[in-house]
Amino acid sequence: MSPDAAISTAAPPPHMQPARVASVLKETHDTFTLTVEPRGPQPLAGFAPGQFSMLYVFGIGELPISISGDPYESSKLVYTVRSVGKATHALVHRKEGDSIGVRGPFGTSWPMEEARGRDVLIVAGGIGLAPLRPAIHHILRNRDDYVRLIVMYGARSPKDLLYRKQLAEWSRQPDTQVLSTVDYGGVNWRGYVGVVTTLFKYVRLHPGRTTAMICGPEIMMRYVIRELERRGLPRSDIYLSMERNMKCALGFCGHCQLGPFFVCKDGPIFTYERMQPWLEKHEL
Amino acid sequence: MDSKTFAELIRDHPFVAGLKPAYVEKMASLALEVRFGRDEVIFREGETSGRFYLLLSGKVALEVSAPGRIVRIETLGEGDELGWSSVVSAEGKHFQARSLEPVRALAFDGPRLRQICEQEPAFGYAVMQRLLRVVAERLQATRMQLVDMYAPRGTKMV
Numbered sequence: 257m258s259p260d261a262a263i264s265t266a267a268p269p270p271h272m273q274p275a276r277v278a279s280v281l282k283e284t285h286d287t288f289t290l291t292v293e294p295r296g297p298q299p300l301a302g303f304a305p306g307q308f309s310m311l312y313v314f315g316i317g318e319l320p321i322s323i324s325g326d327p328y329e330s331s332k333l334v335y336t337v338r339s340v341g342k343a344t345h346a347l348v349h350r351k352e353g354d355s356i357g358v359r360g361p362f363g364t365s366w367p368m369e370e371a372r373g374r375d376v377l378i379v380a381g382g383i384g385l386a387p388l389r390p391a392i393h394h395i396l397r398n399r400d401d402y403v404r405l406i407v408m409y410g411a412r413s414p415k416d417l418l419y420r421k422q423l424a425e426w427s428r429q430p431d432t433q434v435l436s437t438v439d440y441g442g443v444n445w446r447g448y449v450g451v452v453t454t455l456f457k458y459v460r461l462h463p464g465r466t467t468a469m470i471c472g473p474e475i476m477m478r479y480v481i482r483e484l485e486r487r488g489l490p491r492s493d494i495y496l497s498m499e500r501n502m503k504c505a506l507g508f509c510g511h512c513q514l515g516p517f518f519v520c521k522d523g524p525i526f527t528y529e530r531m532q533p534w535l536e537k538h539e540l
Numbered sequence: 541m542d543s544k545t546f547a548e549l550i551r552d553h554p555f556v557a558g559l560k561p562a563y564v565e566k567m568a569s570l571a572l573e574v575r576f577g578r579d580e581v582i583f584r585e586g587e588t589s590g591r592f593y594l595l596l597s598g599k600v601a602l603e604v605s606a607p608g609r610i611v612r613i614e615t616l617g618e619g620d621e622l623g624w625s626s627v628v629s630a631e632g633k634h635f636q637a638r639s640l641e642p643v644r645a646l647a648f649d650g651p652r653l654r655q656i657c658e659q660e661p662a663f664g665y666a667v668m669q670r671l672l673r674v675v676a677e678r679l680q681a682t683r684m685q686l687v688d689m690y691a692p693r694g695t696k697m698v
Binding site (some may be wrong): 286338340381382410411412417437439440441442443445446447448449450451453457458470473475476479529 | 554601602609610611612613614615617618619620631640641662681684685687688689690691692
């Protein structure tokens with residue numbers, strides 16, 4: 257299936273669109289997945305894996321949230337949100353049928369085209385799996401276009417792991433290796449315990465033909481990059497999703513500026529080659 | 541199983557990557573193949589007469605007992621090393637090791653290996669260099685765990 261048949265990545269509508277909350281699914285103790293549909297006749301704009309929307313909770317505020325659903329399901333948009341503050345708390349406590357506002361999608365996307373014919377390594381930490389899930393959906397829907405799919409996922413504890421059923425389903429797909437680990441495991445957890453970089457021991461990477469896509473806390477991404485460089489991956493084949501305080505999503509307000517970039521407009525996906533000078537700079 | 545097969549098994553293990561063939565043979569001559577079923581305690585915290593293992597398959601959890609609970613702090617698998625402390629000192633094991641699934645490993649008598657390392661410094665240096673790498677990697681991983689990088693930090697793009 258051609259991605260163009262299902263999604264449109266044309267310039268997003270500049271104005272907020274009303275949307276209806278179709279469902280709210282509790283993923284973990286503090287993380288929820290919202291599915292939204294258009295409130296009126298105008299469909300919600302399609303998206304490319306890695307892009308984000310601005311979600312408006314009326315009377316509370318607007319939030320940048322990565323789209324976590326299947327890019328081929330164009331009739332709805334899916335967001336996985338961790339409740340960490342007033343606005344996210346309000347968002348995840350919307351009920352079915354409630355209205356929210358949607359702007360976007362915005363930003364750059366994962367390099368699905370550039371990764372064709374190559375192995376894809378996905379490394380996610382915590383809620384960082386959410387913006388990577390559309391890339392996984394895309395690969396699984398276009399399986400012949402990619403070689404091996406390796407997913408390495410780390411979370412704080414077993415109760416913090418997202419999409420557990422899907423992780424199990426993905427691991428059963430051909431040429432797909434899915435490894436999950438937690439920093440702290442209880443006695444009932446039979447999976448891996450240790451930080452996500454410890455999983456590198458269990459995968460074989462081919463540096464010349466692997467595209468890496470990473471999303472998680474910045475400190476995790478730095479250590480993952482170190483492992484990838486030790487294994488010979490060129491910086492131009494390593495892609496990161498940067499997390500900054502995005503407000504306007506249009507590159508006007510400057511809240512998300514990182515060196516010469518506005519993360520909302522120039523990112524959130526960057527190659528490490530481009531981001532390297534700014535990633536380890538203190539106070540940026 | 542003959543020692544040639546042990547040598548082949550050891551050669552494939554990342555622990556001995558780059559080790560001189562004669563040293564690999566020496567390691568092979570000291571190795572025993574062992575197997576553990578699921579949920580077996582391989583060694584307990586504080587145990588002194590320990591073995592050092594090169595894991596060939598399966599998954600092992602390192603655990604520590606806290607009042608009323610057991611905390612699983614790390615898992616090890618194929619290509620990993622288990623029980624390094626038995627080679628470097630006569631102190632007891634720091635953690636309990638439990639097999640989470642059937643495990644196959646090469647076992648070495650830790651004190652005996654330490655003794656040979658002391659008697660043959662060049663061999664001992666090569667072994668200790670590798671053990672130091674294992675310890676350094678575990679230390680780095682533990683430091684990263686301590687950072688608790690997935691803890692909530694306020695509202696950000698998620």
